[in-house]
Structures are given as C-alpha cells and as structure tokens.
Amino acid sequence: MGVTADLNMRKGIKVVLNPPQEFFDDFQEWISETERWNYRHAEYKLWSIAFEKFWLYMAIDEETEDVISVVSLALQRDSEGKKLYSLGNYYCVPEWRGKGISNKLFVQVMKHVGNENCTLFGAVEMSALYAKRFNFSLMNEFWHNFADIDVPNLVIPVIPNGFTCKKIEDKDWEKLHEYDETICDLDRRKYMRTNLSLAGTVSRLVINETGKIVGFGAVKMAFAGELIMAPLYAESLDAATALMSSILKAVPNISSFNSLITIYPDANNDVPRLLSILSSNNFHSHKAFRHQFTKEMMYFPQHKIFGTDEVSHSPC
Structure with a gap:
C-alpha cells in the first residue's frame, strides 16, 4: 500500500492511493x-482495470487504520480521443466533517485533471458548491431522480409482444457496443463488457421483430440487499419493460433482497411509467443528482436512459 505525500494533512492522517480491497470494504460500510450508496463487491476492481486511468485516494487514521475520507477519479476518452475525467465517491465519515480533509483530497484529484474537461454527479445540496468552488458550472437543466421499490412490491410484467430478450453471448458484443455508442460517445467497450459480465450482475439485451437490438440493461446485486437497475437503456417503454421482465426473472433468490433502485433523468417521462408497471404504482422517488461539467457539456439521448450506469464514473 503506497502512502502519498501528506497533502498538508494533520498529524496522524495518511493519504493512500489505490489501497487494498479491505479499505474499500470499510468505505462501503460507511x-x-x-x-445509501451501495456497490457490488467487485466494483473497485472494475474501476481499476476498465478505465484508462483510475485514482482512489483515501485519508486514513494512522492509529486505527480506519477510513476517514475518500475521493476517486477516472479517465476516459470520447470517440475522437478527447479526454473526459470523472470524479466520484467524494465522501467523509460524519465525525471528521468540517475539518478540511475532504477538500484537500478534492484539490489533489483536480491537479490530475488540469485544464481538461471533468464531470461529476452533484448531489442537490452540493451542486452549487461544486459549481462555485471547483468550476463544475455547466449543468443540465434537469435533475436525476432516485427511485425505490420495496422488493415485496415488485411485479414482474409480461414481456410485450414483438420483443425477445436474451443473455449476452460472445457473438452479441459487437452489436451491443454499437448500440451503446448511440447512447454514450465514450470509448467504453472494455468497461461495458467487464461491467455487464461482473459477478453479481444479471444482464440482458432486447431485440425487436426485425432482429435489431433496441436496448440492453442489467440489475446489479449490491451491498445491503440492494438491487440496482443500472444501466437500463431502451428505445421505448415496451422495450424497457421487456428487459426488466427478463432480468428480474433471472435474479437468484430475489425475495432475499430488500429493494430495487434506479437513478434516472427526470427528462425521460417513460421512467415513472416503467416504475409504476414494476410496482403497481407503489414506488418512491426524489430529486437527487445533476450532471455537472467544467469545460464542455456532453449530451445524451435522455429518452433512452431508464437507469444510469452508476453515478461515480459513468456520465450516462
């Protein structure tokens, strides 16, 4: 475990870059x-191997070896090779808040960004601060909502006529990547294949009557008994319904989980309709996050996004 420069931290605090898994597990508990940020156990490994570069900084109490504060940064590129940094996992345990530790970690990762474009999902209460202090001032007009369905209220719908869902096989990846490139202009073939194949994941693609891929998605079996609908991309409400029907049927021991969640752009009016189908209109949602960029906005077809991939390092 490599200890970085002290970053002017107070005595007794060390800063570690890309620490062992057990420190990430400690962070996950917090x-x-x-x-209520929950990941699959292998999420840290995914970030470490699937991005061009990845940094996870942790401030750790030297006496107890407890995690105090965290921030992460990933580097991706668009189809033309232009860099996009993404910042995530910005967190401090409650008893250490207000002491400037997290701010020093944030400043450190922004040194890697330099003058390049960077994005993050700003929480409602933090959005204005990110814009003012760190220049994440370019924002979508809409927010992303957090939606929650209690598993006992889950309804697995019938697949609508005209759609077929299937597991993703080796022969399907090229067409899936081509479809994904209509959603997100980032070179994320390695990331998406690893992500959808990761342990604790049920993924499917949906095909229409002509044999064309019209969506794909996954449910992640995450920490604390959470099922996360991430990502879920589809051309229509019916295609998204077909995907969720097929995926939910394949989740092992689904009744052992507590809830199904998704984070989605409120610009997509079909998402509440899908959630209503999946819960007999028994779901909860609230405004949670907003895209924020430093240099240049990236635009995505929000009407196709029923569940964002995740809010740490995926902009769509």
Missing part, C-alpha cells in the same frame, strides 16, 4: 450506512 457509505451504505450514511448515504
């Missing part, structure tokens, strides 16, 4: 309890 963010699950206080923020």
